[in-house]
Amino acid sequence: MGRRKVLSRAESQALTREEILDAAEQTFLAVGYRGASLNAIAAEAGRTIGAIYSNYDSKEELCLEVLERRSSVILAGLMAALVGADDDEARLTVLAAKWADLSSDSGLLILAAEYGITTFRQPEQRARTTAYIDRARESVSVLIEDHVPANLQPVAQNTLKESVDAILATGLGLAQLQTFGVISVEESSRTLVETFRLWLGRLEERVATP
Structure with missing residues (x-):
């Protein structure tokens, strides 16, 4: 059985960012900009709200990306x-x-x-x-x-x-x-x-x- 690859810090951060973006896109398109919250996006991504703020300063910045x-x-x-x-x-x-x-x-x-x-x-x-x-x-x-x-x-x-x-x-x-x-x-x-x-x-x- 092969050993599971251990992600570098940069790879882990990139993966987290991509998962947050995927969840944000799904949430924004489902309920609109005003209806979406960072808490809902974090839950959809399976991440903490802290993970979002580690990558984005605000909902506005996340939506623009x-x-x-x-x-x-x-x-x-x-x-x-x-x-x-x-x-x-x-x-x-x-x-x-x-x-x-x-x-x-x-x-x-x-x-x-x-x-x-x-x-x-x-x-x-x-x-x-x-x-x-x-x-x-x-x-x-x-x-x-x-x-x-x-x-x-x-x-x-x-x-x-x-x-x-x-x-x-x-x-x-x-x-x-x-x-x-x-x-x-x-x-x-x-x-x-x-x-x-x-x-x-x-x-x-x-x-x-x-």
């Missing part, structure tokens, strides 16, 4: 699917399908909205959230840059920033409309793809302009 981890998984799935697409139209089809999945995840969208509203007047946490949004903007920027020439002129670089903000704002608005049942998944996906296509065309025009 849940949102970041979930979005990273979604983005990684999107990037992997795009790699297998042969041309721009195929990539847009992938984008539409992935957006349909994301925008239909009402639990995640509502959690993000709850978190944002609750922490808006907390300067320190708001700064962390802003940094998280900036990372999301960078990811969208990388996605768009894959469709346009590598050496963008300065004017095109400015348009790239405009396109990222426009696509993110459109996506957020569409997600809200879809969550409340104002538009369908198909309408939401179609509008986002058309917005993406519109800004790609504008970028190509600006690159072509001497």
Whole structure:
């Protein structure tokens, strides 16, 4: 019978953190940000409340990491699917399908909205959230840059920033409309793809302009 591997301190801490994140995600999505408590998350993880405070300063910090981890998984799935697409139209089809999945995840969208509203007047946490949004903007920027020439002129670089903000704002608005049942998944996906296509065309025009 093999000997059980003894985890190092770093490995043990990483495992504890992962178990807390798993429990937090499950709890937040089940009862919402306001309904979740650190005591409930600790119980779900089979850990003490002290274990949570050893890894996170607050519920706000824990929730933000849940949102970041979930979005990273979604983005990684999107990037992997795009790699297998042969041309721009195929990539847009992938984008539409992935957006349909994301925008239909009402639990995640509502959690993000709850978190944002609750922490808006907390300067320190708001700064962390802003940094998280900036990372999301960078990811969208990388996605768009894959469709346009590598050496963008300065004017095109400015348009790239405009396109990222426009696509993110459109996506957020569409997600809200879809969550409340104002538009369908198909309408939401179609509008986002058309917005993406519109800004790609504008970028190509600006690159072509001497």
